[in-house]
Amino acid sequence: xxxxxxxxxxxxxxxxxxxxxxxxxxxxxxxxxxxxxxxxxxxxxxxxxxxxxxxxxxxxxxxxxxxxxxxxxxxxxxxxxxxxxxxxxxxxxxxxxxxxxxxxxxxxxxxxxxxxxxxxxxxxxxxxxxxxxxxxxxxxxxxxxxxxxxxxxxxxxxxxxxxxxxxxxxxxxxxxxxxxxxxxxxxxxxxxxxxxxxxxxxxxxxxxxxxxxxxxxxxxxxxxxxxxxxxxxxxxxxxxxxxxxxxxxxxxxxxxxxxxxxxxxxxxxxxxxxxxxxxxxxxxxxxxxxxxxxxxxxxxxxxxxxxxxxxxxxxxxxxxxxxxxxxxxxx
Numbered sequence: 305x306x307x308x309x310x311x312x313x314x315x316x317x318x319x320x321x322x323x324x325x326x327x328x329x330x331x332x333x334x335x336x337x338x339x340x341x342x343x344x345x346x347x348x349x350x351x352x353x354x355x356x357x358x359x360x361x362x363x364x365x366x367x368x369x370x371x372x373x374x375x376x377x378x379x380x381x382x383x384x385x386x387x388x389x390x391x392x393x394x395x396x397x398x399x400x401x402x403x404x405x406x407x408x409x410x411x412x413x414x415x416x417x418x419x420x421x422x423x424x425x426x427x428x429x430x431x432x433x434x435x436x437x438x439x440x441x442x443x444x445x446x447x448x449x450x451x452x453x454x455x456x457x458x459x460x461x462x463x464x465x466x467x468x469x470x471x472x473x474x475x476x477x478x479x480x481x482x483x484x485x486x487x488x489x490x491x492x493x494x495x496x497x498x499x500x501x502x503x504x505x506x507x508x509x510x511x512x513x514x515x516x517x518x519x520x521x522x523x524x525x526x527x528x529x530x531x532x533x534x535x536x537x538x539x540x541x542x543x544x545x546x547x548x549x550x551x552x553x554x555x556x557x558x559x560x561x562x563x564x565x566x567x568x569x570x571x572x573x574x575x576x577x578x579x580x581x582x583x584x585x586x587x588x589x590x591x592x593x594x595x596x597x598x599x600x601x602x603x604x605x606x607x608x609x610x611x612x613x614x615x616x617x618x619x620x621x622x623x624x625x626x627x628x629x630x631x632x633x634x635x
Contacts (some may be wrong), residue, residue: 306465308365308423317360317627318428318435319616320421321347325439327414342609343418343439346600349613355620360627362428364421364437366413367456371423374468375460375491380448384412384455393450415442415455422458422599426466429553429597434586434625436616441557441601443485444510452483452509453602459555460491462597463498466553473497476551476594478542479504480581481559481601482569486512493518499549501541505529505570521545527570531577534562538581546592554589554596558582560603560611568604575611582615586624 312318327340339345350356372381383389387407391400399407422440429435442454459477466472474497479485484504489512492498503523516522523541525534560578561569589596600612619625
């Protein structure tokens with residue numbers, strides 16, 4: 305059994321997070337459009353709302369080389385020892401000038417920890433009915449290539465670990481990030497046991513035609529789509545997908561880059577629209593008795609952390625997620 309899988313206490317929530325998720329490269333992260341402290345800010349908002357305490361959280365272990373090799377090629381992992389290669393993936397050109405030992409520690413190590421978090425969250429979802437990795441969702445990375453701020457194929461790894469340990473036979477990936485999830489799509493091309501539904505802006509990165517062949521339910525959106533059209537298409541297509549295929553687990557890539565004014569998503573979904581989106585996905589899983597694991601994925605505005613936290617609070621209020629023995633802790 306992998307060390308990435310372990311049992312959690314009854315009073316803990318299947319909410320996976322470590323403060324080391326957050327990226328800091330001598331302040332250079334400020335030059336990137338991504339909020340490198342997004343994950344910490346989500347947790348802070350949840351604590352400020354008195355939904356959780358630090359003791360509720362599950363701290364994952366870092367995915368090591370032998371874990372990554374379950375999916376990644378040796379050649380790809382070796383390539384990450386070159387700062388130039390990592391700079392292209394992270395989309396921060398100045399990283400190419402840094403010693404690789406610093407790049408490993410400040411950027412790749414947090415990403416490996418988030419990857420370990422996604423893998424663990426898959427197991428916890430089966431045990432508790434739901435799990436959220438407050439990180440992960442690196443949907444542009446496949447076994448042999450990274451890109452779009454995604455250095456490790458955590459979604460592919462999450463599914464492969466569950467299959468390899470005979471915990472599931474099949475899975476559904478529902479990707480609602482604004483971008484096409486071309487990484488895991490390349491990995492699962494020609495794999496009928498993995499059903500992919502992807503709803504994304506057709507006009508933006510990565511426009512990967514080969515990867516699109518893996519999508520079983522493709523919902524291509526135009527730029528500037530608003531709540532009404534978005535939620536109507538989501539409801540229709542997710543219900544149809546779940547009629548087509550009965551998964552042992554649903555992997556939900558819940559990117560918030562669909563938010564109006566996001567610099568990369570180019571859609572016009574409101575904060576309330578995102579909360580309603582997440583609620584509908586969790587509702588469908590509960591109705592169909594399907595374990596769900598949520599990954600936070602893309603979202604490039606400083607305010608997305610609060611929206612994600614508000615959405616998690618809403619899921620708890622609606623009875624769609626339930627923690628451990630929180631009432632006893634609060635009392």
